[in-house]
Structures are given as structure tokens and as C-alpha cells.
Amino acid sequence: MPRGRIRWGVPVPVAVALTLIALIAAPPASAGSPKVAAVQAALKARGLYAAEVDGVAGPLTRAAVMSFQRRKRLSVDGVAGPRTRRALGRRGRPALGSRVLAPSAVGWDVAMLQFLLWREGYSPGAIDGAMGPGTSRAVYAYQRAIGIGADGLAGPRTIRALRRGAGSHPDSPVRFYHPLNGPIGDGFGHVGGRRHTGLDFPVPGGTRIKAGGRGVVEFAGFNTGGYGNLVVLRHRLGFQSWYAHMSRIAVRPGQAVNGGTLLGWVGSTGRSTGPHLHFEVRRYGTPVNPIPYVLPGTAAYRAASGPPACAGARTPFC
Ligand SMILES: [Zn+2]
Structure with a gap:
């Protein structure tokens, strides 16, 4: 479209201003961290975190981690380090990628997987650290979308693709x-x-x-x-x-x-x-x-x- 044409039905200076706002306001391609989401899901399962599992480490997440640490007599710093994760039991482990995730799996890695799927637009239903039918369906849909063998099981290939954001275009x-x-x-x-x-x-x-x-x-x-x-x-x-x-x-x-x-x-x-x-x-x-x-x-x-x-x-x- 030639320069100077009214593009959005608004005067050109307004269009330019909107473009500038667009450049300033553009958010990062991916918000939230899968690890934070896994902490939130683990604390939610224990009734210590009531807000949405969104992977964003805000004051509510920090407060929930601190109350868990207090309860477990750990040093209270609001950060989910290795000791805190150990204290979370089966929801604090294992690391994502250390096993193939199949239906009925529970754990830290399942919550991370669910968050990654959700971030790519494949809703697992809930991010709760438990691999139910919704999560399997989301894995299957994601695998089909990116063209790898679709079996609904999250193995190394699927997890690698999710981690690097295959199928999405961060740029x-x-x-x-x-x-x-x-x-x-x-x-x-x-x-x-x-x-x-x-x-x-x-x-x-x-x-x-x-x-x-x-x-x-x-x-x-x-x-x-x-x-x-x-x-x-x-x-x-x-x-x-x-x-x-x-x-x-x-x-x-x-x-x-x-x-x-x-x-x-x-x-x-x-x-x-x-x-x-x-x-x-x-x-x-x-x-x-x-x-x-x-x-x-x-x-x-x-x-x-x-x-x-x-x-x-x-x-x-x-
Ligand atoms: Zn309106």
C-alpha cells in the first residue's frame, strides 16, 4: 500500500501513533516459565495455591512457596530450590524428559508438559501435574500439528519440540x-x-x-x-x-x-x-x-x- 494512504480508516498521524504503541507494547513471544507452573501445580494440589497456574512467579506464588517451606521447616525464602522440590514429594519430581509420559503419570514433569502444551495453544484442560485424557489429547493434537508420529505419549522428541517452541513462531x-x-x-x-x-x-x-x-x-x-x-x-x-x-x-x-x-x-x-x-x-x-x-x-x-x-x-x- 502506498505511503500516506489511510490504512485503518484513521488519520495517518493516528495510524503512526498506533504503530508506535504496537512496537512498544508487543509482549515477549512466550510468557511464564514451565518450572514456575510446575511449582504452582504442586502447591495447588496441596491446597496452598488458589490462583491460576500461569507460570508467572508473582507474589501469590511466592507466598504459597513460603507457607509450604514454613510447614516443612525449611529455610523460608520463597524460592523453590532442590530441597523444597524434594519436600514436594512425587509432585516435585522427576525432571521433564527423564521418562516417557503416558496416561496416569503424575509429577513435576507432567505439570511442565501441560504448561508447554497450553503455551503452544493446545489446552490440556488443567495444569495439575496429572496426565488425564485431556493432556493425552493435547499431546496427540500437538504431535499431529507438527508432523511427528502421533501416539499421545510425550517422549523425548515431543518434549524437545515443545521446549524449543516448534509449531509456534517466536519471531x-x-x-x-x-x-x-x-x-x-x-x-x-x-x-x-x-x-x-x-x-x-x-x-x-x-x-x-x-x-x-x-x-x-x-x-x-x-x-x-x-x-x-x-x-x-x-x-x-x-x-x-x-x-x-x-x-x-x-x-x-x-x-x-x-x-x-x-x-x-x-x-x-x-x-x-x-x-x-x-x-x-x-x-x-x-x-x-x-x-x-x-x-x-x-x-x-x-x-x-x-x-x-x-x-x-x-x-x-x-
Ligand atoms: Zn467494544
Whole structure:
């Protein structure tokens, strides 16, 4: 697109400012540590940690480690070192990669495996250090996706691939196309005294809404929390995209979609004052500013130009 064209339907200086925000706000490719997740899962199993297992060593994790150390009469430093891990018993060992993980395995390595799967966008259900059917399914799906023998067992090859992030593109994280052809109205953040968790596209009712990228429909139906007719897509690397206030929905839960698949039509259902699309990007369940993840092209436009060539491409289509 030539320089100086209005690309997002906003004046060029605003577009430039948004680009700068995008550069500053882009998060690291992978957040959280598998080891921290394993500590959290072990402490959760003992009822000492109630928050989400997210691999982020925050104050709640530290407090849980300290209360465990106090209980076990270890030196209380809030760090899960070798002695603390030994005291965690079967949930503090063994090291990831020291055995092939099969159904009903329990341990430190299972929790790390579950966290790595979750980080790549293959949800094991819960990160609890116990290898149930959800974890086996996630291993199987991951193995199929990266093209290694799919047996649902996490052996050295699968673990090596997960550790180095095969199947994800750390240098090219998830990107989304615009879900429709239209200008962006309200942005992400604090808008008019309220917290806005997505981008609004104020366009006429009935405008076609396209999937911003490849994924699976996780929810398609009416949301009573204000989103109205809502479609939620699950993408890789823990990303979701949300499409709210639709007049009608065109997909069903479990359906696989590509960038450009018709999801539904713009409406004003739920908590909405007029026809618009509310578009949200969530990572590990938390709304994030979509701008760093949104490409200049629209899904509607790209879909019309035919199926993309996927060899070597790193786009939401592939
Ligand atoms: Zn909105």
C-alpha cells in the first residue's frame, strides 16, 4: 500500500501513533516459565495455591512457596530450590524428559508438559501435574500439528519440540486480519471513563464478519454478560479472538475456521448502543490490546482473493 494512504480508516498521524504503541507494547513471544507452573501445580494440589497456574512467579506464588517451606521447616525464602522440590514429594519430581509420559503419570514433569502444551495453544484442560485424557489429547493434537508420529505419549522428541517452541513462531507471533472492512472506532484501554477490552468497528448492521485467523470455534451463541451474540475463536499460543454483538451467527462450536471464514453479521445484540463489531484479542484469557496483533489487510479482502499459498508462509491462514 502506498505511503500516506489511510490504512485503518484513521488519520495517518493516528495510524503512526498506533504503530508506535504496537512496537512498544508487543509482549515477549512466550510468557511464564514451565518450572514456575510446575511449582504452582504442586502447591495447588496441596491446597496452598488458589490462583491460576500461569507460570508467572508473582507474589501469590511466592507466598504459597513460603507457607509450604514454613510447614516443612525449611529455610523460608520463597524460592523453590532442590530441597523444597524434594519436600514436594512425587509432585516435585522427576525432571521433564527423564521418562516417557503416558496416561496416569503424575509429577513435576507432567505439570511442565501441560504448561508447554497450553503455551503452544493446545489446552490440556488443567495444569495439575496429572496426565488425564485431556493432556493425552493435547499431546496427540500437538504431535499431529507438527508432523511427528502421533501416539499421545510425550517422549523425548515431543518434549524437545515443545521446549524449543516448534509449531509456534517466536519471531512471528500470532497475527490477525481485520475481521471486516471498516474503520476502527473506540480503541483498547480507557475510553470515556470506562475500560474497553477490545476494538470497535462502527459499521452498518448486516456487514459480514470474517475470522481474523485460523482457529477453532470455542463458543458460538448468546452471551448474557453483555457481548450478545458472540463467537470466540481459539488460536495457537494461547490466543483467542472474540466477535461480539452480532445480529446472526454463521458458525458452530468445534468448527475449524481459516482467516476469512464467515463468522456472522454485524448487529447490536447485548450491551450495545448501535450496530458495531466489538473485536477482542485475549491471551491466556486476558484481553490484550489487539493493535499489535492486527495486520493491515482485512480478512474479507484476503478471502476474496482465493486460498493462500501456505508453504513457508506465516500468516493467520496457515
Ligand atoms: Zn467494544
